[in-house]
Amino acid sequence: MRVVIVGAGQVGSSIAADLAGTHEVTVIDCDPERVEELNYSLDVLGVTGDGTSVSTLEEAGIEDVDMVIASTDNDETNIVVCSTVKAISEAFTIARVKNTEYLRTWERSKRAFGVDFMVCTNLLAAESIVRMIGLPAARDVDPFAGGQVQMAEFEVDADSPVADQSVAEADRFDSLTFVAILRNGCVEIVRGDTVIKPQDRVVVIGSPGSVQEFARSVAPEESPGTAEEVVIVGGSEIGYHVARLLEDRDFQPRLVERDGDRARDLAERLPKTVVMESDATDIEFLEREHIGDADVVVSTLDSDEKNLLVSLLAERMGVERTIAIIDTAEYVDLFETVGVDVGVSPRGVVAEEISRFTQEGDAENVALIESDKAEVLEIEVDAESILAGRPIQESAGDLPDGVVIGAITREREFITPRGDTVVEIGDHVVVFADIDVVDEVTARL
Amino acid sequence: MSVTLRVDTRASLSLVGSVLKYLAVPLCIPLVVALYYGETVVPFLATMALTVAVGIALERLDPDPDLRAREGFLMVALTWLSVALVGAVPYLIEAHGLPPIAAATHPESTLANPANALFEAMSGFTTTGATVLGDISFESHTRSIMLWRQLTQWLGGMGIVVLAVAILPELSVGGAQLMDAEAPGPGIEKLTPRIAETARALWGAYLGITLLEIILLYSLSVTGIDPAMTLYNAVAHGLTTMPTGGFSPESRSIEAFSAAAQWIIIPFMIAAGTNFALFWHVLSGEPKRLVRDAEFKFYLGVLGTFTALLAAVLFTGGFAATAPAGGTYDAAYLESLSTAIAGQAEPAIRHALFQAAAIVTTTGYASLDFNAWGPAAKGILLFGIFVGGSAGSTGGAVKIVRWYVILKAVRRELFTTAHPEAVRPIRLGGNPIDERALRGIYAFTFLYLAIFVLAAVLFFLDAQRVGLSVSVLEVVSTSATAIGNVGPAFGQFGPMGGYLSLSEPSKLLFVFLMWTGRLEIFPVLVLLMPEYWQR
Numbered sequence: 001m002r003v004v005i006v007g008a009g010q011v012g013s014s015i016a017a018d019l020a021g022t023h024e025v026t027v028i029d030c031d032p033e034r035v036e037e038l039n040y041s042l043d044v045l046g047v048t049g050d051g052t053s054v055s056t057l058e059e060a061g062i063e064d065v066d067m068v069i070a071s072t073d074n075d076e077t078n079i080v081v082c083s084t085v086k087a088i089s090e091a092f093t094i095a096r097v098k099n100t101e102y103l104r105t106w107e108r109s110k111r112a113f114g115v116d117f118m119v120c121t122n123l124l125a126a127e128s129i130v131r132m133i134g135l136p137a138a139r140d141v142d143p144f145a146g147g148q149v150q151m152a153e154f155e156v157d158a159d160s161p162v163a164d165q166s167v168a169e170a171d172r173f174d175s176l177t178f179v180a181i182l183r184n185g186c187v188e189i190v191r192g193d194t195v196i197k198p199q200d201r202v203v204v205i206g207s208p209g210s211v212q213e214f215a216r217s218v219a220p221e222e223s224p225g226t227a228e229e230v231v232i233v234g235g236s237e238i239g240y241h242v243a244r245l246l247e248d249r250d251f252q253p254r255l256v257e258r259d260g261d262r263a264r265d266l267a268e269r270l271p272k273t274v275v276m277e278s279d280a281t282d283i284e285f286l287e288r289e290h291i292g293d294a295d296v297v298v299s300t301l302d303s304d305e306k307n308l309l310v311s312l313l314a315e316r317m318g319v320e321r322t323i324a325i326i327d328t329a330e331y332v333d334l335f336e337t338v339g340v341d342v343g344v345s346p347r348g349v350v351a352e353e354i355s356r357f358t359q360e361g362d363a364e365n366v367a368l369i370e371s372d373k374a375e376v377l378e379i380e381v382d383a384e385s386i387l388a389g390r391p392i393q394e395s396a397g398d399l400p401d402g403v404v405i406g407a408i409t410r411e412r413e414f415i416t417p418r419g420d421t422v423v424e425i426g427d428h429v430v431v432f433a434d435i436d437v438v439d440e441v442t443a444r445l
Numbered sequence: 446m447s448v449t450l451r452v453d454t455r456a457s458l459s460l461v462g463s464v465l466k467y468l469a470v471p472l473c474i475p476l477v478v479a480l481y482y483g484e485t486v487v488p489f490l491a492t493m494a495l496t497v498a499v500g501i502a503l504e505r506l507d508p509d510p511d512l513r514a515r516e517g518f519l520m521v522a523l524t525w526l527s528v529a530l531v532g533a534v535p536y537l538i539e540a541h542g543l544p545p546i547a548a549a550t551h552p553e554s555t556l557a558n559p560a561n562a563l564f565e566a567m568s569g570f571t572t573t574g575a576t577v578l579g580d581i582s583f584e585s586h587t588r589s590i591m592l593w594r595q596l597t598q599w600l601g602g603m604g605i606v607v608l609a610v611a612i613l614p615e616l617s618v619g620g621a622q623l624m625d626a627e628a629p630g631p632g633i634e635k636l637t638p639r640i641a642e643t644a645r646a647l648w649g650a651y652l653g654i655t656l657l658e659i660i661l662l663y664s665l666s667v668t669g670i671d672p673a674m675t676l677y678n679a680v681a682h683g684l685t686t687m688p689t690g691g692f693s694p695e696s697r698s699i700e701a702f703s704a705a706a707q708w709i710i711i712p713f714m715i716a717a718g719t720n721f722a723l724f725w726h727v728l729s730g731e732p733k734r735l736v737r738d739a740e741f742k743f744y745l746g747v748l749g750t751f752t753a754l755l756a757a758v759l760f761t762g763g764f765a766a767t768a769p770a771g772g773t774y775d776a777a778y779l780e781s782l783s784t785a786i787a788g789q790a791e792p793a794i795r796h797a798l799f800q801a802a803a804i805v806t807t808t809g810y811a812s813l814d815f816n817a818w819g820p821a822a823k824g825i826l827l828f829g830i831f832v833g834g835s836a837g838s839t840g841g842a843v844k845i846v847r848w849y850v851i852l853k854a855v856r857r858e859l860f861t862t863a864h865p866e867a868v869r870p871i872r873l874g875g876n877p878i879d880e881r882a883l884r885g886i887y888a889f890t891f892l893y894l895a896i897f898v899l900a901a902v903l904f905f906l907d908a909q910r911v912g913l914s915v916s917v918l919e920v921v922s923t924s925a926t927a928i929g930n931v932g933p934a935f936g937q938f939g940p941m942g943g944y945l946s947l948s949e950p951s952k953l954l955f956v957f958l959m960w961t962g963r964l965e966i967f968p969v970l971v972l973l974m975p976e977y978w979q980r
Contacts, residue, residue: 256866263868268877276866285866 002026002065004091006051006081007072008034011096011121014329014351015069016044018372026060052080054088067092069354075099079113086114094354098122098237119353125346126241129323132342133230133246133296135215139201139342142367143208144378145409145428150211151203151367151376153182154218158198162218168192173213175416176206179404179432180374187374187434189402203369205376205406205430207414229294231256231319232273233280233310234301235266238325238346242298247272254289256280280310292317299324304331311340374434376406379445381427386444393419402434403441450978456510457519462503464524464609468531469493469500471600472593475535479589487547488535488590496531514622515977518968521606521626525570525960528605532566532597533559539590551586555579560949567956569597570605571963572839574691574809574932575955577945581696588677591694595684601963602688602839603651603721604628611644620644626968628837636725650724651687651839658713659683662706671703678702686713689839691809691932698811698940699799704792707799707812714799718744718806718834718845739874740835744845747832748798748805754825755797762787763819773941774814782817804829807841809932811940823935827918830925841930841962843893846873847886854883892966893928900924900958904951911948927955928962 001023005012008029016038019025025044028051029035035046049056051070062068068085070078075097082093095115097103103120106112131141140153156163162170167178167190181188182201188194196202204214230246232239235257246253247270254274257263267275278285280299291297297314299307304326311322323342326332332343352368367376381387387395392405407430408415408423415421423429433441476489512520533556540557542549556562561577568575583591600608606627610620620640636643663679665671678694685692695701699710716724723741726734735741764783768776786792799812804826815826832848834840853871861867870877901924908915915936922934923944933940944955961969971977 257868260868264870267868268870271872271875274864275868276864277868278866289864289866 001067002061004028004057004060004062004065004068006068006070007078008038008046009071009073010327011347011350012069012071013038013042014347015071015354016042018351020044026065028056028060052077052084054084057085057088062089062091065089065091067094069094069096071096075102079115082116083114092116094119096121096350096354100241117354119350121346121350122237123241124349124353125238125325125344126245128349129238129242129298129325129344130245130249132323132344133251133298134249135212138215140367140369141211142376144205144367144376144407144430145412148207148409148412148414149205149378149407149428149430150208151205151406151430151432152211152215153369154202154204154215156196156198156200156202156218160198160218162196162202163198165196166192167194167196170196170217172217173206173210175407175414176204176210176214177404177406177417179203179205179376179406180369182369182373185373187369187402189404189432189434203374203376203432205404205432206416207407230254230296230298231291231294231314233297233299233314234307234325235259235262235275236300236302236325239298239300240266240269242300243270243273254294281306281313283313286313286317292319294319296321296323298322301325304328304335308335308338308340311335312338315339315341369432372435374402374432375438377431377433377438377442379429379431379442381423381425381429381445383425385423385425387423387429388425389422391420391422392417395423399444400437400440402437404432406430406432452515452519452978453507453511453513454516454519455507456512457516457523458503459505459507459510460512460516460520461523461527462500462506464500464605465496465503465527465531466500467609468496468528471596472496472535474596475589475593478592479587482588484587484589485547485550486589487543488538489593491538491543492531492534495534499527499531512623517622518626518971518977521623522960522964522968522972524606524609525627525964528600529563529567529570529956529960532570532593533562535590535593536562536565539587554585555945558949560952561945564944564952564956565594566597567959568932569594569690569692570601571930571959572598572601572685572688572690572807572841573927573930573959573962574598574685575927575934575938575959576692576943577947577952579943579945581694583694588694592677592681592684595681595690595692595694598688598690598692599655599684602690602717603648607644608648611641611648627964636722646725647721650721650728654713654716654724655683655687658686658709661709665703665706665709671706673702674706682710686710686808686810687717687839689714689717689806689808689834689841689930691803691807693810696941700811700813704795707795710810711795711799711802714802714806714808714810715748717808718802718838718840720835720837721839722837737874740846740849743849744835747845747848748801751801751805751825751829751832752794752798755801755822756794758819758822758825759786759797760788760790760793763822765817765819768817772816773937773939774817778814779817782813800826801829804931805832805840806834806838807929807931809926809940811933814939814941816935816939816941823918827922827925827935830922830929830931833929843890843929847890849873850878850883850886851890854887889966892970896958896961896966897924897928900928900954903954907948907951907954913946913948923955924958927958930959930962 003019003023004026005016006028008027016025016027020043027038027044028047030050032048035048039046047060068091070081072078078095082095085091085093093115094117096119098121100120100123103118106115106118132138135141135152138152139155142151171178178190180203181190230251230253232243232253232255243253243255252272256276256278258279260277263275263277297319299310301307307324311324314322321341324340326335326343326345329345329348332345335343386398405417408417409428472489472493476486479486536556539551540549540554555577556565564577604627606623610624636646659679662674663676665674681694699707723735723738768774768779796812800815803810831843833842833844836844836846857869901920904920904924919936919938923938926934938944
């Protein structure tokens with residue numbers, strides 16, 4: 001597939017890097033130095049120019065392009081790029097925006113602005129944080145089949161009850177499938193006799209209820225549902241959306257913002273949140289407000305260093321879990337080693353979201369495991385699928401190794417896949433696949 | 446030393462002139478009534494001639510008035526003062542005649558005194574309902590004069606300036622600010638892009654509801670349920686319910702009518718204390734706005750609380766122990782009230798609800814002489830005087846919305862004492878209120894109470910000076926009722942009494958209180974600041 005990415009900023013270059021291996025990627029940016037740099041660092045074609053002008057787009061070969069991703073730092077530019085592309089070609093257009101108002105407009109009329117798919121960076125990052133607050137022990141949670149199915153990644157501590165148990169022993173849940181273990185950065189497909197070791201990350205797919213129950217057995221003291229005390233540090237747009245989404249889920253979060261005017265603005269927009277105007281590194285303030293008693297502290301300040309500092313302070317004061325926004329994706333691992341429980345990279349989240357449109361076949365929804373070591377796909381089964389009309393144990397033989405069918409939904413009902421389960425046309429199947437076999441799997445299913 | 450005025454007084458006066466000129470139109474109504482009853486038309490014809498002449502003369506001062514914020518305050522304050530002055534003229538002509546053209550029809554009228562005539566006119570236009578008529582009957586006044594008295598309240602209710610904005614094209618630009626200065630409550634709600642249309646919508650709803658009430662009241666006499674509610678009485682009371690006025694051509698106010706009439710008037714009093722913008726929303730197909738409105742819910746809650754307390758007190762026999770000598774009621778009346786109400790559910794609830802609505806909305810009608818109530822019921826009613834109607838209603842006093850906001854602000858203070866860093870906007874029905882607006886609400890409420898206290902002290906001193914015997918309750922309640930545009934107070938100034946016994950200085954003090962109270966203090970007080978005129 002030929003992909004044009006407009007805007008070689010952080011997100012643009014990251015997507016370019018993700019796609020460069022499998023697709024023909026052209027990057028447009030108005031900064032010649034950045035284009036020059038990309039030309040050398042990635043296997044992509046760089047074009048210098050204004051992505052909103054037809055001549056630049058033509059220079060990038062817009063006539064034969066399948067997809068255009070507008071990913072500059074300016075919402076309006078991204079929208080104009082998509083409109084311009086739609087006016088002169090048939091390419092699929094993806095726009096990245098920060099302002100949720102544009103997203104709302106687009107959701108009303110999916111043809112608005114000539115944008116075929118719109119991703120809102122701040123909202124996506126906030127959504128992924130909120131999902132993790134609902135599942136305390138989880139490192140990563142992704143919803144599938146309209147929320148009927150969840151994929152979750154849990155880290156197993158040495159003192160966790162499931163540590164050193166075999167998968168068969170740990171799997172006491174009806175509608176839950178163990179699909180993989182991430183050990184030392186490698187993905188292992190699990191069997192019944194696989195033993196879960198401390199520091200492993202377990203990937204499970206199942207109904208939201210069973211995922212919650214499993215979370216409780218992984219880390220009983222951090223049992224989900226009691227994570228009522230959420231403190232958000234930093235009133236950035238991501239912080240605002242986290243608070244707003246938590247309000248929708250009947251949480252009453254507290255939000256700490258240093259700037260008085262911004263705090264007032266947030267307090268006006270967040271009726272159920274207690275907004276406080278203070279510096280979150282003021283230890284006296286943190287003690288006076290008993291921040292240490294909070295179950296979760298989410299730091300959404302504008303710099304990675306400050307987020308790290310706040311998370312470490314919170315950890316020290318006795319906060320059970322810390323979640324931090326980390327803009328520089330490379331730091332995520334480092335920060336998680338130092339003491340941040342979960343690092344969320346907005347860039348990574350956006351790249352993950354956009355990459356689902358680069359998937360061929362019928363994949364509707366994709367989650368990346370460990371950046372790019374494996375994928376979880378949601379597929380609607382059609383007549384040509386090898387799964388259609390057959391029990392799973394029969395079709396499994398036709399599938400490559402490294403593939404696990406995690407869950408099935410039929411007419412919005414959850415079905416636990418067993419060997420004798422017959423998959424019907426129209427079912428939604430959530431599949432875990434090793435990155436090496438993803439293309440093969442998507443073609444066959 | 447010459448002081449340069451920085452206020453374009455000519456522009457303000459010119460616009461006051463435009464309003465005065467149009468005052469001739471409503472004067473046609475009592476004129477027609479006078480013709481119908483075969484009474485003299487001189488008071489109205491003369492007043493029409495006067496108001497048109499003065500109006501045109503003032504208009505000449507500035508043929509192209511340019512209205513800005515300061516001129517707006519002056520124009521609104523002066524308009525109210527001058528309509529009251531003009532409104533007093535028919536009373537004076539009735540008492541003095543117009544020599545050599547006409548003789549006086551009722552030379553014995555108490556309104557022969559100019560201070561009394563001005564008091565009655567100001568009390569009418571500001572919808573207070575306090576009276577110095579003394580003897581309220583058709584013996585001492587013509588029917589047309591009594592109707593003019595009712596009509597002044599109807600004109601003042603929705604606001605003379607609002608009416609002017611609705612009609613006069615030259616007020617379209619500064620109109621929103623003018624309406625803001627006149628309309629009750631903090632800030633106005635523009636219902637339509639054009640302010641003149643908003644003003645027309647408000648007056649339309651006002652007129653419609655008034656007509657509905659007149660029809661319902663008149664139907665009582667047509668069906669024979671209440672023969673006392675003649676067409677004249679139906680119109681007269683229709684004209685003073687919706688403006689939360691309280692004038693009645695009956696000396697016993699609403700007590701003169703049956704329970705059915707009282708039940709009909711109750712919902713209209715409650716409607717009069719409701720924000721008229723809500724009616725507009727309901728009529729334009731958004732009935733949910735009514736139940737969603739935080740102020741409206743609070744308003745009903747306050748009314749319900751007052752009613753429940755009063756009903757409980759009355760039901761358990763909370764009446765005065767004995768009738769005082771020289772009071773507004775005698776032992777026989779007290780006896781008849783307590784047998785009719787104590788232990789009787791319907792009368793207890795009806796009178797409690799009627800009186801709670803009449804006082805809280807600042808209408809000031811009376812379904813009985815509440816002087817005969819015991820201290821508990823009177824005390825509860827006294828606090829009702831300070832509540833007031835909703836913003837954007839015709840009610841006076843502090844206004845429900847201000848109390849609601851102040852209560853929330855106090856709660857916030859308590860919260861921020863425990864959590865000093867917390868940032869908590871005050872919300873009104875989900876919408877955050879600007880801190881500046883909040884300061885305005887504090888300042889208004891403080892000023893309101895300060896003026897109330899100051900007026901009470903002045904009244905005490907004046908009563909001492911002229912040797913008028915007054916009780917503390919009488920002084921406190923009259924001062925509160927005048928600035929709140931409520932009307933009846935307690936004791937000799939109660940619903941069946943009047944303000945005739947006041948000295949002239951006290952009457953003028955009350956005229957000032959009614960005037961400032963109706964315009965919500967700031968437009969009048971700002972005129973007293975040197976900074977307003979100079980810088």
